[in-house]
Amino acid sequence: MDEGSLSLPPFTGHDEKSQRNYHLALRGNSLNPMIDAATPLLGMVMRLSTMNSQTMPEHLFAQVVTDVQAVEQLLQEQGYEPGVIISFRYILCTFIDEAALGNGWSNKNEWIKQSLLVHFHNEAWGGEKVFILLERLIREPKRYQDLLEFLWICFSLGFRGCYKVAAQDQGEFEQIYRRLYHVLHKLRGDAPFPLLHQDKKTQGGRYQLISRLTVKHIFCGGVVVLALFYLFYLLRLDSQTQDILHQLNKLLR
Template identity: 35%
Template sequence: MDSTIQSPRQGSNLLESAASSLLNLLGRLHDTPSHPDPAALKSNIIEEFKAFEARAQNLGVERESIFWGRYALCTAIDEAVLSTPWGNSSIWRDQSLLVTLHNEAWGGEKFFQLLQKLLQNPARNLDLLELMYICLAFGFQGRYRPLPDGHTQLQTLRDNLYRTLRNQRGEYERELSIHWQGAALKQNPLVQYVPLWVVLAVSGVVLLLIYFGFTMSLNTQSDPVYTQLHDIARNVQTVVERKPLPPAPSIPAPPVTEPPPPPKITLLSLLADEVAQNKVSLDESLSQALIQVEGDGLFASGSVKVKEEILPLLQRIAEALNQIEGRIVVVGHTDSVPIRSLRFPSNWHLSRARSKAVADILEKQLADPKRLESEGRGSAEPLVPNDSPINRARNRRVEITLLKQ
């Protein structure tokens, strides 16, 4: 599907407003390569559907529109999940959202039957049609997915739906003021002596300042949205399990005739010196290991360039990771103090860039770079409350998680 989403709307769509968090989640699911707890994700989404219904009712949306809006969203989210690498092996395969909330399993067909029925009276069903258009724009294909020319048919249907919605909403007025009149002013003679390049340069500076101001304003409002999305589709935080040792056998073991096997290699043993010197903190279990490096030690304030003195430490970590198989996830975290710059409009952008910087260094040392992935989570997962400089320093960190095979 074409990833460009045109918006045929003019005015307020109450149904879309109530479903904004679910639509944001739908747009993100296609790019999710893995998820450690799909069951928890499904439970969170079901709770969000309840909140969606409550918001829509408070806004005065008709019950029938809420019902079919939920049906369309369930169908689209189910398809998005089942198209991911982890979806078909999860709880969704046998118990989708549509089965749970509507006791049906043929949404890919019924979605388009409903769409054709609503198009018979588009003026009355405008909000619901716009919601279904957004589902299509986010990649929902339904019954067209397996067809040889399904993409072409679906693109035609989506374009026709867009034109219908635009005709109903009408074109928006492009002029800020229709009846404006310019004031007749005498030209200042000084203008004749100002070179054109000066005018252009000043105009460029003004436009740059305006752009910078709008960017800062936009990202001031985007940080809470990142946090809300993280709460809805949160990857369940990796927790290192510490299991008790099994009880000693009550029957004496037979005499050992062969030398004991060599002890199993662990990150804790490979990085013992670094842990003892407080260069890193490390928790390890049989299934995974979590390495934490404080961000203040890795980067200068507001920077994504790893300090030169830290490179040997990252090389040691990479050498240790080379000796143990498993997937490696590098995650960047920040404190809650907002960052506002053209390069990093929000804390999420800064944390993403820092995790990638560390991952790029590790990648050069790893025998199998395909094991490695990186992501940023901004200030969404603090270790401690961000209520003091010391605590904020603890929350600025990079975590390297090894998921052992």
């Protein structure tokens, strides 16, 4: 397989445009090599989430296995620690499995027989273990920055793991999501942050600062300054995420 691109077999019985949409080249311009290598598979999840089982490519599971192995080899060549690569693969497999089962891919493909997590790690479900892994990684954020940013991308694309089925635990997930964001922001500083566009339904209220007026003018002034600073920060963050989304959308055309 060519290291410059990862693709699945073309659609059967569909027009040429549909086939072109499915072939995703590596971007090669991410600040995070791990996200860069995984972009084709992340794009595949986004592309196939809009399709039904009748339009699924044949042998999808086998090709995704091949692509995961190719990404793993790329990361080995880039010098990542073996444990980091295994953790990356575990998170990636769990994310794709969740998308596959949630969108009914298993109706026509090998996912109904086994999952990526079973194939690579001999485990049936990793929705809880991913968050246990996160707690270990976040203890050394600088060392595992690329992996933590990759997990952030998976969260931004809808991965919830053990929090997907428990609606009452969404508040706990939001705390984890926000905590990870702040840890990564401290590492990145003013450097561009590798984010994808968040859900429009939750994006507006996720990081809003609530102003509380008091009788003390100095406190009121402080709130105004903080609000202005936060607004500037949100606008800057949104601009960066829109750029990433625009690049990814180009791949899906």
